[in-house]
Amino acid sequence: MSLASTGSELADRITREELLIGGATALFLAAVAGAVAGGLLESAFVVSSLAFAPVILLLALGLNVQWGYGGLVNFSVAGFFAVGAYSTAVLTNGSDPHGLALHPAVGLVAAMAVSAALALAIGLPTLRLRADYFAIATLGFAEIVRLIVLNEGWLTNGGLGVFGIPVLFEAGVLSGPAELLNTTPRNVGNVLIGFLAVAVVFLVLRRVQSSPWGRVLRTIRADEDVGQALGKNTYRFKLQAFVLGSVIMGVAGFYFAHYLRAITPGAFEPIQTFYVWVAVILGGSGSNRGAILGGFAVVLILRGTRLVNNPVGAIETLLNAPIDVLDRLLFSVAVDFRLSLGLDLNQDALRLLLIGLLVIAIVRLRPQGLLPPQREHIWPAALGGGGDAPEEDRE
Amino acid sequence: MSTASYGYDGGDLEKPDQVLTVENLRKEFGALIATEDVSLAAERGSITGLIGPNGAGKSTLFKLISGFYEPDAGSVTLNGTDITGWSPDRIARRGMTRTFQTPRRIEGMTVRENMLVGPQNQAGESILSTMFRPGRVTRDERANLERAADLLELFELDHLADEPATDLSGGQFKLLELARAMMVEPDVLLLDEPVAGVNPALAEDLATYIERLNRERELTIFIIEHDIDFIMELADPIVVLDQGRVLTEGSPETVRTDDRVMEAYLGGGGES
Numbered sequence: 093m094s095l096a097s098t099g100s101e102l103a104d105r106i107t108r109e110e111l112l113i114g115g116a117t118a119l120f121l122a123a124v125a126g127a128v129a130g131g132l133l134e135s136a137f138v139v140s141s142l143a144f145a146p147v148i149l150l151l152a153l154g155l156n157v158q159w160g161y162g163g164l165v166n167f168s169v170a171g172f173f174a175v176g177a178y179s180t181a182v183l184t185n186g187s188d189p190h191g192l193a194l195h196p197a198v199g200l201v202a203a204m205a206v207s208a209a210l211a212l213a214i215g216l217p218t219l220r221l222r223a224d225y226f227a228i229a230t231l232g233f234a235e236i237v238r239l240i241v242l243n244e245g246w247l248t249n250g251g252l253g254v255f256g257i258p259v260l261f262e263a264g265v266l267s268g269p270a271e272l273l274n275t276t277p278r279n280v281g282n283v284l285i286g287f288l289a290v291a292v293v294f295l296v297l298r299r300v301q302s303s304p305w306g307r308v309l310r311t312i313r314a315d316e317d318v319g320q321a322l323g324k325n326t327y328r329f330k331l332q333a334f335v336l337g338s339v340i341m342g343v344a345g346f347y348f349a350h351y352l353r354a355i356t357p358g359a360f361e362p363i364q365t366f367y368v369w370v371a372v373i374l375g376g377s378g379s380n381r382g383a384i385l386g387g388f389a390v391v392l393i394l395r396g397t398r399l400v401n402n403p404v405g406a407i408e409t410l411l412n413a414p415i416d417v418l419d420r421l422l423f424s425v426a427v428d429f430r431l432s433l434g435l436d437l438n439q440d441a442l443r444l445l446l447i448g449l450l451v452i453a454i455v456r457l458r459p460q461g462l463l464p465p466q467r468e469h470i471w472p473a474a475l476g477g478g479g480d481a482p483e484e485d486r487e
Numbered sequence: 488m489s490t491a492s493y494g495y496d497g498g499d500l501e502k503p504d505q506v507l508t509v510e511n512l513r514k515e516f517g518a519l520i521a522t523e524d525v526s527l528a529a530e531r532g533s534i535t536g537l538i539g540p541n542g543a544g545k546s547t548l549f550k551l552i553s554g555f556y557e558p559d560a561g562s563v564t565l566n567g568t569d570i571t572g573w574s575p576d577r578i579a580r581r582g583m584t585r586t587f588q589t590p591r592r593i594e595g596m597t598v599r600e601n602m603l604v605g606p607q608n609q610a611g612e613s614i615l616s617t618m619f620r621p622g623r624v625t626r627d628e629r630a631n632l633e634r635a636a637d638l639l640e641l642f643e644l645d646h647l648a649d650e651p652a653t654d655l656s657g658g659q660f661k662l663l664e665l666a667r668a669m670m671v672e673p674d675v676l677l678l679d680e681p682v683a684g685v686n687p688a689l690a691e692d693l694a695t696y697i698e699r700l701n702r703e704r705e706l707t708i709f710i711i712e713h714d715i716d717f718i719m720e721l722a723d724p725i726v727v728l729d730q731g732r733v734l735t736e737g738s739p740e741t742v743r744t745d746d747r748v749m750e751a752y753l754g755g756g757g758e759s
């Protein structure tokens with residue numbers, strides 16, 4: 093075919109950015125492995141961080157469908173996250189207030205269905221209106237979810253939270269690796285299940301994004317009028333993107349509930365929405381790979397800060413290092429002052445500080461994100477020329 | 488007002504085989520009446536020129552016809568169907584699409600991707616089909632890629648197929664917009680200032696393409712254009728709009744010699 097892309101060679105496909113980021117990632121992984129081997133970092137901490145990572149990755153992938161593909165501003169990431177988590181928690185827990193103890197598969201279906209239904213309920217009346225009304229509606233929804241979770245104790249057990257949520261995967265085969273990594277089989281099982289979910293969602297999204305559906309959403313994001321002039325029912329496409337993204341957030345909530353086995357309203361504060369936005373923008377809006385990369389960066393900050401016990405002290409030591417050197421050079425004659433930040437910074441504050449710095453850095457240095465979308469929104473099998481796509485040709 | 492000194496003829500509604508009929512269309516923006524009692528019709532396969540001074544209401548009329556604005560009164564009929572109040576996308580699917588006065592570039596898309604947004608009823612526009620009927624999606628996409636390649640060749644844009652559309656020059660982008668609109672396979676095409684800001688050579692090309700599309704595909708075309716020579720060369724009839732109303736309609740020669748037209752232009756909106 094005359095239009096078929098000729099850039100099928102691997103070398104053509106890998107950009108300088110990808111090389112840089114790939115290299116940095118490899119270095120980082122090597123450093124983590126080294127730290128674990130050298131006894132600086134506990135392997136159990138690494139595994140439990142990895143078990144947590146799918147939560148943020150899934151949320152970021154979901155928001156990317158809404159904001160990255162279609163330009164929809166959803167301020168209710170935490171809301172859909174909570175909806176997914178509570179849907180499964182209420183149905184599958186074995187304790188108060190319900191004790192239904194249904195199978196997690198039921199919880200998964202419920203998490204997805206309830207998220208989808210609520211996304212429809214918000215999107216149907218507001219996606220026809222101007223974009224800002226929709227954004228405001230999502231803000232309102234997040235607040236409603238928070239209030240319901242807190243106040244409807246018969247359903248959600250209120251501020252006490254829901255306990256006794258079953259573990260997803262905990263089999264005998266996991267005890268070997270768990271012992272090796274100095275962690276629990278449950279943690280290992282969570283890593284496996286969590287990343288399986290991420291992989292499935294990623295593959296599905298990659299497929300729909302490179303399809304004509306993804307192309308229409310890209311058009312809507314750039315200029316909705318153009319989409320309409322070209323005969324696209326933009327309202328329907330936006331609604332679909334909003335529902336799809338919200339369902340993925342619901343799945344994130346599902347995984348989170350079973351990963352923690354106990355959930356309380358405090359886990360779904362609006363700040364979570366903010367973290368996920370940072371992940372998507374950092375990675376590169378519209379790029380699935382970017383959402384994964386940005387998600388990992390946010391996880392790194394959220395989890396990494398736990399390792400720093402006295403952040404202010406650490407920063408002060410760092411700032412004072414040159415003075416120390418100077419001091420030593422001058423044989424302790426001239427310099428006898430040290431910087432003191434006079435701050436009381438706990439881990440939470442440090443976390444926010446780092447995220448804030450990260451946001452400033454992205455906006456200033458790389459507004460398009462680390463891995464902005466590169467692939468054309470063209471169905472790959474159609475570019476493959478004659479008949480060399482047997483898998484795609486099956487109906 | 489000076490306009491009172493000459494009468495408004497209105498458009499000619501007595502044409503055979505009307506593909507588009509506009510009757511008594513009206514649009515107000517607050518106190519401003521942007522479109523007032525506009526009636527006109529287009530014969531299938533014709534090229535109609537729409538001229539008039541700045542602010543005469545040409546673009547507003549296009550938006551009313553194509554569904555981007557809802558009229559306060561009047562009706563629009565396309566191929567015998569009353570499409571008044573329809574959404575733009577529904578109207579496009581019925582066979583009428585438009586281009587925009589100011590270039591609307593889709594950021595982050597190549598020329599080829601832009602073209603592929605045009606075709607209607609693509610299997611791959613359904614998420615379910617991308618999951619469960621990939622073969623159909625592939626077939627559709629192949630056909631559309633081929634059609635896009637043909638059109639890009641026709642418009643001599645094929646060498647730019649892989650370029651980001653944002654890198655195109657103003658003139659090239661106007662060409663792309665026209666080509667992209669053709670991917671919709673419309674019966675009626677509304678072009679809002681297709682050669683504004685385009686260099687003369689490319690404008691010449693555009694005229695040739697427009698004529699060719701009109702001839703070969705029985706395409707009915709409406710063109711808004713300030714370049715009088717361009718429009719007189721290309722279109723017949725010419726409709727003159729002034730202060731939201733149809734001043735007159737006629738062949739290029741009659742319009743050219745009509746004193747009222749000159750007066751409308753010189754009057755700069757007739758406020759003097």
Ligand SMILES: Nc1ncnc2c1ncn2[C@@H]1O[C@H](COP(=O)(O)OP(=O)(O)OP(=O)(O)O)[C@@H](O)[C@H]1O
Pocket residue numbers: 516519521539540541542543544545546547548588
């Ligand atoms: N959305 C709107 N709200 C308020 N006034 C509007 C709007 N759209 C157009 N107008 C006004 O309606 C009048 C007609 O505008 P329109 O854009 O249709 O003119 P035009 O004939 O296309 O002019 P030009 O040749 O400059 O493109 C102008 O006075 C304009 O200011």
Ligand SMILES: [Mg+2]
Pocket residue numbers: 545546547588
């Ligand atoms: Mg105009």
